[in-house]
Amino acid sequence: MRKAWALLSPTWLVLGVFLLAPLVLMLLVSFAERGPYGGVAPVRNLAEHVGSGAFLANYVRSLRGIYLMIGWRSLWMAVVTTALCLAVSYPAAYWLARLAPRRWKGLLLGLVVVPFWTSFLIRTYAWMFLLRSEGLLNLALSGLGLHPVELLYTQTAVLIGLVYGELPFMILPLYASLEKLDPTLLEAASDLGAGRMGTFWRVTVPLTAPGIAAGVVLVFIPSLGQFVVSDLLGGARSMLLGNLVQNQFAVARNPPFGSALAFELTAAVLVLLFAYAVFAKRRGGEVLP
Amino acid sequence: MVWSVETEDVRREFGPVAAVDGVSLTIRRGEVFSLLGPSGCGKTTLLRLIAGLESPTSGAIRIHGEDMTRVPAHRRPVNLVFQHYALFPHLTVEENVAFGLGYKGVPRSDFREKVGEALALVRLTGMEKRRPDQLSGGQRQRVALARALVLKPEVLLLDEPLAALDPNLRKEVQVELKALQRQLGITFLFVTHDQDEALALSDRLAVMSQGRVEQVGTPAEVFERPGTEFVARFTGAANLFEENGMRFFVRPEKLRLLREGEGLKVTVEERLYQGAITIWTVRGSSGEGYTVFQQNAGDGEDALFQPGDPAVLSWDERHRVVIR
Numbered sequence: 001m002r003k004a005w006a007l008l009s010p011t012w013l014v015l016g017v018f019l020l021a022p023l024v025l026m027l028l029v030s031f032a033e034r035g036p037y038g039g040v041a042p043v044r045n046l047a048e049h050v051g052s053g054a055f056l057a058n059y060v061r062s063l064r065g066i067y068l069m070i071g072w073r074s075l076w077m078a079v080v081t082t083a084l085c086l087a088v089s090y091p092a093a094y095w096l097a098r099l100a101p102r103r104w105k106g107l108l109l110g111l112v113v114v115p116f117w118t119s120f121l122i123r124t125y126a127w128m129f130l131l132r133s134e135g136l137l138n139l140a141l142s143g144l145g146l147h148p149v150e151l152l153y154t155q156t157a158v159l160i161g162l163v164y165g166e167l168p169f170m171i172l173p174l175y176a177s178l179e180k181l182d183p184t185l186l187e188a189a190s191d192l193g194a195g196r197m198g199t200f201w202r203v204t205v206p207l208t209a210p211g212i213a214a215g216v217v218l219v220f221i222p223s224l225g226q227f228v229v230s231d232l233l234g235g236a237r238s239m240l241l242g243n244l245v246q247n248q249f250a251v252a253r254n255p256p257f258g259s260a261l262a263f264e265l266t267a268a269v270l271v272l273l274f275a276y277a278v279f280a281k282r283r284g285g286e287v288l289p
Numbered sequence: 290m291v292w293s294v295e296t297e298d299v300r301r302e303f304g305p306v307a308a309v310d311g312v313s314l315t316i317r318r319g320e321v322f323s324l325l326g327p328s329g330c331g332k333t334t335l336l337r338l339i340a341g342l343e344s345p346t347s348g349a350i351r352i353h354g355e356d357m358t359r360v361p362a363h364r365r366p367v368n369l370v371f372q373h374y375a376l377f378p379h380l381t382v383e384e385n386v387a388f389g390l391g392y393k394g395v396p397r398s399d400f401r402e403k404v405g406e407a408l409a410l411v412r413l414t415g416m417e418k419r420r421p422d423q424l425s426g427g428q429r430q431r432v433a434l435a436r437a438l439v440l441k442p443e444v445l446l447l448d449e450p451l452a453a454l455d456p457n458l459r460k461e462v463q464v465e466l467k468a469l470q471r472q473l474g475i476t477f478l479f480v481t482h483d484q485d486e487a488l489a490l491s492d493r494l495a496v497m498s499q500g501r502v503e504q505v506g507t508p509a510e511v512f513e514r515p516g517t518e519f520v521a522r523f524t525g526a527a528n529l530f531e532e533n534g535m536r537f538f539v540r541p542e543k544l545r546l547l548r549e550g551e552g553l554k555v556t557v558e559e560r561l562y563q564g565a566i567t568i569w570t571v572r573g574s575s576g577e578g579y580t581v582f583q584q585n586a587g588d589g590e591d592a593l594f595q596p597g598d599p600a601v602l603s604w605d606e607r608h609r610v611v612i613r
Contacts, residue, residue: 187342188375190362192436193392198363202388206379 023266030259031055038253058260067244067261074241077155077230078223081162085170085219086212088163093174093211094204098183109175112168120165124232127161128152131233153235161229166222170215177211178204210280217276221269241265291354293318293444293476294339299348301334308334310500311348316444316478317493318353321470323479325487326497327523332480335497336446339478341365353443363392368437369446373453374429376421376436382408383417386436393440407439410469427458434469444476451486463489484524488512496520512540518612528579536612542582543608546571546594552603555579557594571600 035041227242248258324332341362411431515521559570
């Protein structure tokens with residue numbers, strides 16, 4: 001036991017200093033009020049602050065219609081992003097894992113990861129150049145004699161940016177689980193009378209469920225807190241939770257409210273992760289492929 | 290006569306290699322037929338061609354008289370018991386066995402009854418709710434059998450069904466399989482590399498080598514009258530003799546080792562007493578080695594010779610197998 005502690009102590013130290021301590025700090029700040037000139041106002045009478053329920057003011061405020069709407073929109077965007085990522089990634093991962101020529105596999109997998117070599121911010125800026133009115137996309141469209149489309153600063157542009165950014169996080173776990181899938185099981189299904197569709201839905205999908213679940217978690221959670229994409233590609237009307245939190249710290253200078261919002265987001269994510277862990281455990285499988 | 294399976298000059302090439310190189314076979318309804326050969330001889334590929342999991346480069350495959358050459362696996366009236374069983378790990382025993390029933394047009398309300406019958410047939414009643422990873426190797430194999438048999442195939446294909454079992458279990462399962470086949474009357478097509486297994490189980494068998502069929506016949510025909518040197522060697526130990534430029538084989542159990550008399554003069558080299566038989570290794574005057582199986586019918590036969598003793602090897606004319 002002493003040995004286990006010794007081996008785990010660096011991890012505990014990192015988690016404690018960089019995760020747990022900030023979380024506690026954030027929770028405490030979320031109970032405070034904004035100072036007259038921004039920042040955190042010092043609490044003069046702790047007993048009264050807690051007794052009057054004033055410490056929950058930020059959480060109460062977060063339930064106002066406008067914030068609920070932003071929260072709902074963020075949730076919806078995250079769901080759609082995850083669904084689109086899954087729809088795009090599954091065929092790609094399937095092809096990579098099962099059909100691609102063996103000697104190309106390493107290279108192709110490398111290409112999935114290549115975008116990480118460039119900063120996400122720069123890649124998102126690149127999308128601005130592609131999507132804006134005189135951007136590459138519209139040049140191509142008008143070159144083909146088609147009507148140009150107004151994409152930049154719309155919800156669609158945010159969605160494109162989100163899906164683009166999260167795609168590798170869906171492809172990789174799907175690839176891992178599809179790679180492990182025993183091809184004789186697919187042959188067995190076909191031998192027993194299942195066509196392509198039957199084999200896919202009754203064998204391939206259930207057996208790659210751990211990969212699907214892992215990809216969904218890896219994509220859904222970051223999409224829920226995203227603010228760079230919506231900031232650069234979205235208009236004023238596509239503000240997401242991430243932007244709202246960032247605004248409270250950087251623009252409104254209201255860390256207590258920002259902390260409350262961030263804490264709610266963190267709690268929501270933890271609930272989702274817990275649900276995922278329960279799901280993974282019930283299947284008797286590993287938590288990540 | 291309607292054959293269960295007919296292959297007509299079937300070829301399957303993988304790149305420059307012909308895994309199956311022009312095989313024509315006919316398998317009768319209700320017989321147990323084995324494809325016997327060493328690994329890489331094309332027997333498994335031929336089985337997969339019949340199952341529809343591979344398509345032939347050329348040639349035709351007919352099942353119960355119907356051309357199946359281009360029919361996909363899921364529409365063929367044959368089912369395969371995979372070498373490692375290929376049970377679906379996410380499904381229970383019951384769900385595994387029921388997997389194909391819907392595709393056969395069996396109404397859902399009859400699934401339970403059919404699955405129950407199939408599991409009773411392989412003596413797995415009561416295991417319905419288990420998952421494959423909770424079963425022993427032998428039980429998994431029986432699930433795989435039930436899963437195929439419940440669909441009442443025209444031919445049951447079995448790919449090395451005993452190879453993954455431990456040796457003690459193998460004999461037992463051989464007996465069970467044979468009883469099951471007699472009970473159901475379904476054509477069984479086995480693939481095996483084990484000559485004892487093929488001889489024991491089959492009504493007829495085909496010995497394969499390098500993608501071709503070397504010989505087809507009953508176990509006794511193939512064993513007693515091997516048509517080629519390969520068949521003679523592969524179906525059991527064989528002694529090669531040469532007399533006046535003619536080459537022939539004699540099986541070790543057909544040879545007699547005598548103290549004196551007519552025959553080939555040899556020197557006893559080694560004695561392996563095995564209880565039921567004694568295996569003698571002897572050497573001729575020019576150094577060629579022979580093996581003799583001697584039945585332990587009396588007592589003390591193993592002590593007849595000592596290593597180094599001179600002896601005479603003799604056999605009946607009718608036990609000579611002449612190879613072209």
